[in-house]
Amino acid sequence: MNEENRKKREWVKSAAIVFLSVMLVLTFFSNTIMNYSLPEVATQMIMSGSITSKIRGTGTVESGDPYNVEVSESRKVTSVAVRVGDEVEVGDVLFYLEDKDSDELVAAEKNLAELKKAYDINILTGLDAALVSKVESGNVATVEEHKRIINNLKAKMDAAQKEVDNAQKALDDANAWVNALNFQISITQPANTDVSKQEIALNTAKAKLDKANLKLADAQEAYDRAVEVSGNDPAAILAAEQELEKAREEVENCTANVATCQTALDTAKFNAENAVLASEQAKANLNAQLPDAQLKAYVAQKTLDEKTKVLTECEAAYNDYIAMIPTEFDLVSQLEAIREQEALVEELRQSSVGATINAGISGTITALNVIAGQSTNPGSPAAVIQPAGQGYTLSISVTKEQAQRVSVGDPGELVNSWWYNDVQAVVASIRPDRNDPTKMKTITFNLTGEVTDGQSLSLSVGSKSANYDMIVPNSAIREDNNGKFILIVEQQSSPLGNRYKATRVDVQVLASDDTKSAITGGVYGWESVITTATKPVEAGQLVRLPD
């Protein structure tokens, strides 16, 4: 029991000693240990100073207002009298040219020859000589006149056609009349020349009379007989008398009939003769008219033929004229082309350049674009001269925000300026960039000093610097969703030494340049701001300063 207790006490004692010693060590080194766990910060005092926000850009030097030496023809260059960089005076020879016609003149003359050839071919292939001379003398009618002539011809043609139609109609009428006459003649016949009926009637009547005479004779016989036979037979005698009377009557009737028929026959014969006479007369009349009618028809035919001939002539004239017009126009245009070409050739001849190209102004040659043996090109300058005393320019492209910091007249500095002697730059203009006018601007500088065309320079230009009371390095500015702030170091004394605490102060940034910013906020101006730290620092956290 005692052993156990003793063992337990030993154990408790050693545990307590270990525990207390650890506590002691930790207490003594607590500050150091804590310090090691704190982030170490670098600080800087808030100062006053100036902010100059600069815009930088790089561009190529161009000579301002260069003078282009242009040659208006293509001529071959025999030798170049100057080099790039030479200074020339007015009238100095730049190029010697071959004394030949320029390429343009040669080409123009060739063209003219071809046009003339085409024209000659056209004329010789069977064209009307009158037309050719008319065209060459310039006596061509205008389009209006042509129209008028064509209309006239057409009118004539139409009139001729009308005449022909009329003549045709007249002929038809005349022919119709002749035919009518002939027809009339053919159908003219005497009417009623036929007496045969009456002759028959007469013969019948005569026959009847003969019969009646016979009957009478019979009846007379019969009476006589009756009288003879019957003697006093009154009835028989009466009857025979009656019969005899009847027969006598009959004979009388028939005789009368015969007489009538005879008369009728005579009348008919008489009429018939008259009719024949009449028809003969009529026929003779008609025949008398016939030659007239035939003559008329003949004349009408003749007229028709004439008119038809006239019509044909009018039509021919019209068609010829129509066919002539394109030929005329062709000739006219060909002639015009020839005249123009002749004028061009004349012009080229007159403005033909002499044997040399001279400098029009004095200055420095900055570019030579043709070498000996090449031909000059009228479209591009053969040489470029920088006028003496004129300046150089340089343009840089910047964003709109960057351009806002620059004004015309600001001086520019060269980046790495120690390389260049006395080069000065001044902002000459700020214009919208041609390639991207909505977002970019072009700043153009006027340069003086030793620069050459084509050199690449980097410039920086800034608005006049402004002074501010509180300036901190850019690395001191932090931001969260409560805006921008800085962390200042506040010193607190404590029994265990100085403690430093990071405190947040909200600020506004007024201006900034490449390395520092100007701020306003709840600071007096003598605080130390935290610029960098070994670990992220939060507001309210303890920090330590470097030793």
Add this chain to the structure above:
Amino acid sequence: MKRLLGWMTKKRMILVISCAISVLVFLVLSGISSYLAEKQDSQMMAARWSDKGDVAQISCFLSQNKGLDEYAILNFEHKLDSDLVEASIVSESENENARLWADAYSATGKITMQSNQASVTVNAVGIGGDFFLFHPVTMKSGSYFSGNDVMKDYCIVDEETAWQLFGSNDIAGQYITIGGIPHIITGVYGREEGRLAKAAGLDSSQVFVSYETLSKYGMANKIDCVEIVMPNPVKNYAFNYVKENIGIDEGEMEVVENTTRYTTFSLLEELGEFGTRSMNGKAIIYPYWENIARGYEDILILMLVFRIMFILYPCVLLFISLVIAWKHKTWTTKSVFLLLKDKWDLLLEKLREKKRRKKSEKMV
């Protein structure tokens, strides 16, 4: 105390101690997990931007086929402004210049820098917007620049590049030329080191330049990463907004919510994708910070698995012991109730006694 010691047999002692160790390991692993997660500055923008937890950081990684250009991003920003106003999300800060959101974009490539002494060709990240708010790299000297600055000819180099170009670290303000155009070095930063960092793409020199510089004078792809920290009033608001309005087809981009990617829930989700996690069907090359974050995600998932195991063991034991205790319990509800009632009566009696005594004292 004696009773407790009696109850504790050797077996039970071992179990209890192992439980305690298990819980301890669990706590340690959890601690390490959250430490690793918070070490990723690039993923912690939301915490830096607002300490109220109502913002979220969203990153959008675009495939090589499809990138964006600056104008697309400008349009997205304008749309975001008007949509926030429509949704009545306004800044509650007293500072009138406070911004509701901040964004950044970047593209990777190579660039050649020249100083008086040397010329180097290095990996480059072309940045736009407030890139360094999202990626507060450790500056050895000088300061950050921003894509919103007026001049776009700033750059930040790492120590190796600074050494090669100038022979020193303290070179803030020096000029170098890129593509014949002078640029200003605003600072020197220290590259992240470590196995993950090297594998993620930080194995050789790297510089940060403006996106304009990289696209004009260097070799670059289109913008392949867009990051934004913006208000997130409800869960997934920011994530869905960016996904729908960035203007890229879902098959050509990967959208990540950085703020919640290391929470237990997200890690569990990633664990669920165990087999398919390494498969990549989109032609997306992640920038180095995203590669590092993904590396840590893998590590944290592994830790989560162990944590679950280590907390499961004590929990199961506790559960079993409770079940056993219940089975062998000697008390019933009624007996407990009677006991309590007795105690209560006793207490009342004591109080009454006190009162009587006081009264009698007063009378005296």
